Amino acid sequence: xxxxxxxxxxxxxxxxxxxxxxxxxxxxxxxxxxxxxxxxxxxxxxxxxxxxxxxxxxxxxxxxxxxxxxxxxxxxxxxxxxxxxxxxxxxxxxxxxxxxxxxxxxxxxxxxxxxxxxxxxxxxxxxxxxxxxxxxxxxxxxxxxxxxxxxxxxxxxxxxxxxxxxxxxxxxxxxxxxxxxxxxxxxxxxxxxxxxxxxxxxxxxxxxxxxxxxxxxxxxxxxxxxxxxxxxxxxxxxxxxxxxxxxxxxxxxxxxxxxxxxxxxxxxxxxxxxxxxxxxxxxxxxxxxxxxxxxxxxxxxxxxxxxxxxxxxxxxxxxxxxxxxxxxxxxxxxxxxxxxxxxxxxxxxxxxxxxxxxxxxxxxxxxxxxxxxxxxxxxxxxxxxxxxxxxxxxxxxxxxxxxxxxxxxxxxxxxxxxxxxxxxxxxxxxxxxxxxxxxxxxxxxxxxxxxxxxxxxxxxxxxxxxxxxxxxxxxxxxxxxxxxxxxxxxxxxxxxxxxxxxxxxxxxxxxxxxxxxxxxxxxxxxxxxxxxxxxxxxxxxxxxxxxxxxxxxxxxxxxxxxxxxxxxxxx
Amino acid sequence: xxxxxxxxxxxxxxxxxxxxxxxxxxxxxxxxxxxxxxxxxxxxxxxxxxxxxxxxxxxxxxxxxxxxxxxxxxxxxxxxxxxxxxxxxxxxxxxxxxxxxxxxxxxxxxxxxxxxxxxxxxxxxxxxxxxxxxxxxxxxxxxxxxxxxxxxxxxxxxxxxxxxxxxxxxxxxxxxxxxxxxxxxxxxxxxxxxxxxxxxxxxxxxxxxxxxxxxxxxxxxxxxxxxxxxxxxxxxxxxxxxxxxxxxxxxxxxxxxxxxxxxxxxxxxxxxxxxxxxxxxxxxxxxxxxxxxxxxxxxxxxxxxxxxxxxxxxxxxxxxxxxxxxxxxxxxxxxxxxx
Numbered sequence: 001x002x003x004x005x006x007x008x009x010x011x012x013x014x015x016x017x018x019x020x021x022x023x024x025x026x027x028x029x030x031x032x033x034x035x036x037x038x039x040x041x042x043x044x045x046x047x048x049x050x051x052x053x054x055x056x057x058x059x060x061x062x063x064x065x066x067x068x069x070x071x072x073x074x075x076x077x078x079x080x081x082x083x084x085x086x087x088x089x090x091x092x093x094x095x096x097x098x099x100x101x102x103x104x105x106x107x108x109x110x111x112x113x114x115x116x117x118x119x120x121x122x123x124x125x126x127x128x129x130x131x132x133x134x135x136x137x138x139x140x141x142x143x144x145x146x147x148x149x150x151x152x153x154x155x156x157x158x159x160x161x162x163x164x165x166x167x168x169x170x171x172x173x174x175x176x177x178x179x180x181x182x183x184x185x186x187x188x189x190x191x192x193x194x195x196x197x198x199x200x201x202x203x204x205x206x207x208x209x210x211x212x213x214x215x216x217x218x219x220x221x222x223x224x225x226x227x228x229x230x231x232x233x234x235x236x237x238x239x240x241x242x243x244x245x246x247x248x249x250x251x252x253x254x255x256x257x258x259x260x261x262x263x264x265x266x267x268x269x270x271x272x273x274x275x276x277x278x279x280x281x282x283x284x285x286x287x288x289x290x291x292x293x294x295x296x297x298x299x300x301x302x303x304x305x306x307x308x309x310x311x312x313x314x315x316x317x318x319x320x321x322x323x324x325x326x327x328x329x330x331x332x333x334x335x336x337x338x339x340x341x342x343x344x345x346x347x348x349x350x351x352x353x354x355x356x357x358x359x360x361x362x363x364x365x366x367x368x369x370x371x372x373x374x375x376x377x378x379x380x381x382x383x384x385x386x387x388x389x390x391x392x393x394x395x396x397x398x399x400x401x402x403x404x405x406x407x408x409x410x411x412x413x414x415x416x417x418x419x420x421x422x423x424x425x426x427x428x429x430x431x432x433x434x435x436x437x438x439x440x441x442x443x444x445x446x447x448x449x450x451x452x453x454x455x456x457x458x459x460x461x462x463x464x465x466x467x468x469x470x471x472x473x474x475x476x477x478x479x480x481x482x483x484x485x486x487x488x489x490x491x492x493x494x495x496x497x498x499x500x501x502x503x504x505x506x507x508x509x510x511x512x513x514x515x516x517x518x519x520x521x522x523x524x525x526x527x528x529x530x531x532x533x534x535x536x537x538x539x540x541x542x543x544x545x546x547x548x549x550x551x552x553x554x555x556x557x558x559x560x561x562x563x564x565x566x567x568x569x570x571x
Numbered sequence: 572x573x574x575x576x577x578x579x580x581x582x583x584x585x586x587x588x589x590x591x592x593x594x595x596x597x598x599x600x601x602x603x604x605x606x607x608x609x610x611x612x613x614x615x616x617x618x619x620x621x622x623x624x625x626x627x628x629x630x631x632x633x634x635x636x637x638x639x640x641x642x643x644x645x646x647x648x649x650x651x652x653x654x655x656x657x658x659x660x661x662x663x664x665x666x667x668x669x670x671x672x673x674x675x676x677x678x679x680x681x682x683x684x685x686x687x688x689x690x691x692x693x694x695x696x697x698x699x700x701x702x703x704x705x706x707x708x709x710x711x712x713x714x715x716x717x718x719x720x721x722x723x724x725x726x727x728x729x730x731x732x733x734x735x736x737x738x739x740x741x742x743x744x745x746x747x748x749x750x751x752x753x754x755x756x757x758x759x760x761x762x763x764x765x766x767x768x769x770x771x772x773x774x775x776x777x778x779x780x781x782x783x784x785x786x787x788x789x790x791x792x793x794x795x796x797x798x799x800x801x802x803x804x805x806x807x808x809x810x811x812x813x814x815x816x817x818x819x820x821x822x823x824x825x826x827x828x829x830x831x832x833x834x835x836x837x838x839x840x841x842x843x844x845x846x847x848x849x850x851x852x853x854x855x856x857x858x859x860x861x862x863x864x865x866x867x868x869x870x871x872x873x874x875x876x877x878x879x880x881x882x883x884x885x886x887x888x889x890x891x892x893x894x895x896x897x898x899x900x901x902x903x904x905x906x907x908x909x910x
Binding site for chain 1: 609611615616617620623624635636637638639640641643644646647648650651652654655656657659660738746747774775776777778779780782783785786787789790791792793794810812898901905906908909910
């Protein structure tokens with residue numbers, strides 16, 4: 001009924017344009033902003049990759065011709081695939097346990113997955129240097145003490161080490177996709193299969209698995225994309241081991257004398273791979289045609305685990321120990337000690353790291369101010385922008401609203417490093433010289449966070465039936481007035497959530513910032529990275545904890561606004 | 572040359588430092604109007620902040636904005652900013668003397684003779700008067716005394732090629748640090764690139780800053796550092812870490828870190844005041860005492876637990892050559908060590 005009324009209203013509203021007139025400039029401006037954020041930088045990027053002296057393929061040939069660049073490319077392929085596989089291996093069982101079984105402590109597990117989801121991966125990587133550096137890493141020291149072994153238990157400065165550290169902060173993508181799907185599958189089908197004589201394994205294989213397959217594949221792709229785009233973790237773990245990934249390689253091409261054209265050309269495989277993977281993901285999700293998924297009927301009875309309840313919980317907590325407990329613990333220890341590798345005795349205990357970081361190191365305060373300014377500005381402008389965009393596309397207010405929706409989601413195909421290269425090229429030259437100001441970071445963040453904000457905001461408007469607005473129209477209110485008096489109050493909590501998502505994304509952003517910052521426009525993540533390069537562990541830990549505190553405060557805010565879990569996983 | 576004039580200036584500077592001539596000094600007034608000096612420096616962060624705080628204490632009303640990163644990063648920053656027409660840096664101070672040749676040739680430096688530097692040795696002075704060595708250090712070997720008995724410790728650069736050190740050593744990076752860029756060139760001149768090719772066979776851990784190997788060795792993550800600024804090892808040892816420094820007899824690369832005022836300095840008066848301050852006896856003595864650096868100042872005394880520069884065989888590198896071979900150094904190093 002609801003849907004029908006809306007459709008009828010849409011079809012039978014030829015006079016709609018009359019009311020849209022005044023709003024049209026607003027929409028036009030929004031579309032223009034999108035082109036400005038995306039089209040100009042990407043145009044420059046492509047142009048630069050074939051540019052230099054006339055149009056040339058020379059830069060691409062130089063990429064193909066460089067063993068170092070090809071090696072970095074290959075490393076990224078290996079890394080991303082393994083992170084994808086490992087994320088499924090961890091995320092899917094965890095999702096199944098919390099969505100379908102009677103494992104104890106579901107709320108706790110979900111909160112911890114969320115914590116891992118919002119933890120800046122570079123902080124995790126940094127913490128794991130202290131945990132599992134082959135010699136001084138505390139886990140390896142403990143292992144040697146316990147067993148008397150010579151070699152380390154784990155060496156984090158290796159490809160498997162990098163895969164591991166990326167996975168523990170990437171598996172939530174798989175978890176979210178799978179848990180949300182599992183929560184929608186009624187138990188009836190599985191029970192029917194059981195009644196028909198199928199064993200548990202064969203039920204899982206023939207009934208459950210096919211239904212969650214699209215979600216698994218989709219989660220896999222998201223994890224792969226994340227692994228491709230990350231800069232901080234490989235910079236912290238791969239460079240000391242003597243290998244590059246695409247992102248660290250692009251970044252190092254900016255060293256003097258900068259090879260911007262080469263960086264532009266080398267960005268293309270990253271851009272194309274991302275676009276391709278997202279296309280595949282869209283296809284997969286688009287095919288999700290199982291009537292059994294998403295039905296409201298049918299009960300979801302938790303599967304009893306029996307004696308496996310507590311071992312299962314233990315397994316979940318084991319994963320979370322790697323992602324949360326151990327890293328947060330070692331960060332706290334490093335923040336409070338003079339020498340992080342030594343036991344936390346009275347003589348090693350100190351608050352010097354805090355005083356140094358906040359009061360003596362002059363870059364800190366400026367960076368915190370910059371980060372907060374950018375966070376608030378980007379989140380505010382971004383939330384308004386995505387609200388308008390999703391309203392326009394959801395209510396189909398302009399011709400070509402599909403295009404607007406596409407453009408709003410399009411930045412997701414641009415990894416942060418590539419976006420930064422594009423913005424660097426576009427905005428270091430007239431007519432728009434933004435380099436050296438916070439504005440270029442603002443543009444980068446806004447572009448990068450728009451898809452997330454848009455997706456959140458779109459879901460909000462989808463949930464608000466258009467009838468209320470139409471009632472307002474009938475009563476004679478203009479479109480903007482309705483937006484203000486009817487829609488906005490209903491959408492408020494969703495928009496606050498979008499604000500928070502953008503804010504969290506901004507304060508942890510490193511991969512674009514590392515190329516776009518100047519000494520006068522440093523942000524917290526860049527300061528942390530700077531300190532990492534100099535090996536100032538105590539100060540990094542202090543700043544990292546500050547960043548986590550800011551993140552979790554925002555998460556609490558978003559939970560309040562939404563009245564539910566940020567991950568969107570149903571109870 | 573002009574000894575009297577310089578001496579008078581030097582004396583004045585000392586007086587300013589003592590806080591006697593604050594109100595009268597017109598240069599301080601001009602600097603106060605500018606409010607701050609922006610310092611791009613590769614000096615280890617705590618040391619840099621210490622110098623900045625000393626300056627601020629002696630010159631109330633003039634702040635120092637410290638931007639600390641590796642020498643090579645600083646050059647990239649300066650050049651990138653200029654390309655975008657950003658004029659931010661007042662004083663540039665790195666450990667890659669080659670950069671100063673480059674900056675001078677591109678007319679990006681101001682000719683300025685800091686008070687008191689005429690008494691410095693020739694190695695600390697640009698012949699054209701654009702830049703002067705604010706501090707010096709040597710690049711050395713260091714090892715963790717808990718993990719390596721003194722008898723087994725490496726004594727020479729070639730000892731590091733022994734396979735027994737496989738996966739137990741750390742190096743900083745010439746693509747980040749001017750100290751390491753200088754170190755690499757000095758040893759290439761001595762032993763050829765083959766030395767580094769062989770060294771890489773021992774699968775070293777790569778860190779960026781020449782400050783970092785000290786921390787890595789102190790924590791025991793690797794037991795031997797094959798290079799690094801001696802002053803950071805010295806400070807780390809003084810804090811009670813189990814670390815010993817080796818000065819190979821074949822010679823240690825000497826790194827004189829120049830400082831210069833940019834031609835586009837937005838706060839030129841504060842920049843000159845800050846530069847003079849750095850070369851004053853007081854500050855040079857602080858650099859020697861608490862930071863463990865060497866300086867060109869003839870009156871500075873050094874801690875007893877450090878060798879004198881004159882006791883060491885020094886391997887010097889010509890800044891012109893360093894400038895010319897900068898890209899080669901980075902490229903070959905990455906080729907051998909992987910990243």
